[in-house]
Amino acid sequence: MKKFLLSTAAAAVVAAGSAGAAAARDQIQIAGSSTVLPYASIVAEAFGENTDFPTPVVESGGSSAGLKRFCEGVGENTIDIANASRKIKEKEIKTCAENGVKDIIEVRIGYDGIVFASQKDGPAFNAFTPADWFNALGAKVLKDGKLVENPNMTWADANGELPAVEIAAFIPGTKHGTREVFEEKVLKQGCEDSGAMKAMEDAGMSEKDAEKACMAVRTDGKAVDIDGDYTETLARIDSNKDGIGVFGLAFYENNTDKLKVATMSGITPSTETIASGEYPVSRPLFFYIKKAHIGAIPGLKEYAEFFVSEEIAGPKGPLAQYGLVADPELAKTEEQVANEVTMGSM
Amino acid sequence: MTDVTTGLLPSGRPNADETAKRTKARNAAEARFKLYGIVAIAIGLFFLVALLFSIITNGVGAFQQTFVKVSIPLNAEQIAAAEKSVVKTSKYRAMIEAALADKIMAAGYKTEFTDPRKLGDILSSSAAAQLREHVLANPGDAGKTIDFQFLASSRVDGYLKGRVTRAALAEDKNLDAGHLDLVDQMKADGTVVKHFNWDFITGSDASDSRPEQAGIGVSMLGSLFMMLVVLFLALPIGVAASIYLEEFAPQNRWTDLIEVNIANLAAVPSIVFGILGLAAFIQFANLPQSAPLVGGLVLTLMTLPTIIISTRASLKAVPPSIREGALGIGASKMQAVFHHVLPLAMPGILTGTIIGLAQALGETAPLLLIGMVGFIASNYPDGIADGFLHPNSAMPAQIFEWAKRADPAFYERAWGGIIILLIFLAIMNITAIILRRRFERRW
CATH class of the missing domain: 3.40.190.10 (Periplasmic binding protein-like II)
Incomplete structure (x- = not known):
């Protein structure tokens, strides 16, 4: 308070010209x-x-x-x-x-840890596997043994055990480091698990190309890139009860009153499960x-x-x-x- | 022209019936138009009221804060040991937690917790720094027991403000419902108090783990220094440019081109000035990053067109007879302008400047690019030169930063910051209106 008044007074008295030479930082x-x-x-x-x-x-x-x-x-x-x-x-x-x-x-x-959370009162998204996310968000997925442009419109299309609500995923934009982890540990993993990767390689793609294709996200608006911070993702989830967002563990823990977190491959994210390496999506x-x-x-x-x-x-x-x-x-x-x-x- | 059925008289003018009908239609149209106008104003007012209502209800909480009173026996040995460690505040924290646990035991509050660390969760993590600051400033207090008022943690504060509920704490690892039972007992006997918090207005920004401590004071100083730069650069440059263009410059293709460009510049989105500032002032001129000086320079560029346009308008409003009268009795052109035209145009110029400054004060976008958004406004500047060159934020940038932090308690502070910013803007705009009312002359 005192410091504040002092510097305010000082600033008000002396004119702007006296800034002087730039001091060493x-x-x-x-x-x-x-x-x-x-x-x-x-x-x-x-x-x-x-x-x-x-x-x-x-x-x-x-x-x-x-x-x-x-x-x-x-x-x-x-x-x-x-x-x-x-x-x-x-x-x-x-x-x-x-x-x-x-x-x-x-x-x-x-x-x-990277966690997957939805609105507290929204549909029951309680358990995911990487393959669910790949089937929901991948650009090309395996359907009846064939690689096709992603036809899945609801989460139930991706995995019958998930609620039958429209896919609306809010994922970090490409300038975020989180995106890379999401691609590596969720999409690529899901691609391998669902057999799409093998199908791609069998179709004559090199391993590198197949990996790249695995990590491509569909562009028909079901997956929304969030370039801002997690607060922006939270706002989008707040206004869309079917939405699912990707958050950091710390952010989720500060907003447990609004968000409910889903397990990944059966493991609940927490500092303990991440430290032990059980929870798969961490970086x-x-x-x-x-x-x-x-x-x-x-x-x-x-x-x-x-x-x-x-x-x-x-x-x-x-x-x-x-x-x-x-x-x-x-x-x-x-x-x-x-x-x-x-x-x-x- | 004998066809009476059209309602026209043989002379070609409408008959009485027809006239009355037309008058009625015209009056009805006027009444409708008035109604549209009133509806438009009502919609505008409704939005204004709704906006102010939401700002005030959301933000007013930030001005109140919860404090916990604890008396701490200061022990010289403990202090010496704490000062020797790397993270000194953690040792002070332990002293506070022990004192709090003693107090809870002595007062006989019922609680399920016995671990002082767990009990300490109701206190802000800023408490240790507050204690250490006191100890360093008052070395003579060693051996005494001093009464302190520490900030309560943001969740305790949120509970007393109605933002945090017991149900919401079920999955929260920072605080348990048991803490709230304790807080209820402490509130009943005055150990926990809620009162006006000056530190929100004068304090510095705080890290993500302690929203209860964050204040807007340092970024307010940042805004002040930026406004000084804008005022001392934009006003003289803007006025000189407009006087030249309005009074001295020949009317030719060049001045036309300049005029068009100034008008265009006024419409350039402010973020463009930020990119320009980053390239010109930081990367080329090597001025320091995040400095209010650079922020002020960028905002000067943004404000100049506003000032030039309003200054030229008020110079134009001075009647030519004043100039001609001055020239007629032998004044030089410069004397005519500076002795007669400029003083008469001054109220208009000042009004334009204040409105330009108000615009600059609320600007965030260009500041994003020159590094003034983040955890920056954490130190008070020492002196004037520091105020211009030391990294600092600005009020709107600070509000933006708070709005995107994880802890919901920061959200309340963002709204509180908006209230303060709005008060500043209202003061500036009211000053502009008063100046115009008092000094404006009509011819």
Whole structure:
């Protein structure tokens, strides 16, 4: 309050011209995955409270957008850390290197579950398998032993045990890291399970082409890409009682009064089932540090060490409380951060 | 022309009957039109009232917050031990939880929980930082027992505001219905209180795990610094450009082209200015990201056409006789403009500027691209230069950010932020109206 009044008064008195030369940046800048954003902001806040460094700035925008900004180059007007809900790609490492970002430290902070949830009072979507999702959303599916353009209009068409309501799935858009996990662990898996993959290969497709065809989503409006955040998906589900959305576990746990979650292959998603690997749809979360910025931006290494400390990212820390599945190999990550081990040097 | 059946008199004019009929039809048309107008206004008013009603009912809760009173014995050894650890706040947290458990035992509240950690779930995670701040600021308090008022966790707060129900907590792992029984008892004897929360208006943003602590104050400062940049750049540039175009520039193809372009620029979607700002100010000029200075520059570009158009209109409204009179008694053209025309046009210019600023204040889209949306407004700027260059957010960007966070408690804060933003906009628009009423001259 007092600080607020002081700076307001100061701002009002002095004219705008006195901004002066740009001072060296003393605040860490982070951007990237909106899935990692809550965790990063919790750590940033605690970091500001526990150290003399200012609270880092965390922006969202998606893993790909964050890594793109990360790879723009080295220097004060580029970000120091990119959050990602997927591993950095070879292509991105190459772009980074071309722009002078050569030494990247990869930090795995833990795991996140991807859950499938529908309106609390909606139809009984209680149990799914990857094959159900593939049959509902795949571009080409197996019908009576033949590969055809997806003819399924209701979930009951995909699997007779599911409710006979129109398919309306809200899945993350392609700029989200979550989409990739959804394609890999649900669509591709479902494609294999339903036998469509084998049918594609038998039809003369190479394995790679078949995989790609497996992960293609139908484009007739039954599957809706959500480019925004999970709140947008929640709003769509709120207004469509037959809708099913893809969420992060932490988001679902904050909105249990509105959403009901479905099991995947018979397993209920929870931090325990994800940590044990029973729940099939989970993915590691990462952040990437520019090594060149360590030393130039005050507090950067301290932030990374603080993030992966047992008290923060461990199973009893505030991140696990919020919904992160703690990484059993956290101690190893801690050591790597302390020694500034870069990618490719291992 | 003897055909009377058409209702015309032989002279070609309508007869009395026909006249009355036509008059009636015209009057009816007028009455209908009035009715359409009234219906249109009523629809507009209905939407306005519905909007204000939903904003106020949703947002007013953000101004109230629930607090828990706890007395904590400060022990010098415990503090020294806590300060040595890496995550110091977790040690302070343990002190608070122990004190809370003691208090619950002493007061004889009935509860099924015995673990202090579990009991501590009713407190915001900001409590530890609040305690540590107090301890660092008042080292002399070691050994005393100090009374604190900590924020309650967002779900306890939501329960007292009617947002969280016992049924909703069934699947919630952050809080149990048993906590609510405890809160009911603590509320009955005044340990849990709900009162006006200044920190919502003056505080900084908080992370996703503690919506109860989030405030809009820092982003308000961000908006203030951006508005200063807009005011000090857009007003002089805009006025100079309009005076030149209106009073000095020759009328030729070039000035026509410029005029058309200014009018077009006013209609460009604001996100385009954001992309331009990212390319020109951050990537080319190397200005810092997320800085209110850059935000202000982008909004200046957006506001300039509005100011130029309104300034030119008010210069045009000054009658030529004033200019001619000044020139006639020997004033130079510049003297005529600055001594006579500009002062008379000033109320109109200021009105246009204020409306332009109000527009800029509510703008979010360009700020998305220059990194002003996210967990950013977490530090108060130290001083003026910092205020311009330090990463900060702006009010509408902060509201947008809150609206997309997972915890529903942030949603209430987004509405609360909208109320504050609307108050600012109303003040600015009312100022513009008053200025126009008081100083405008009619010729």
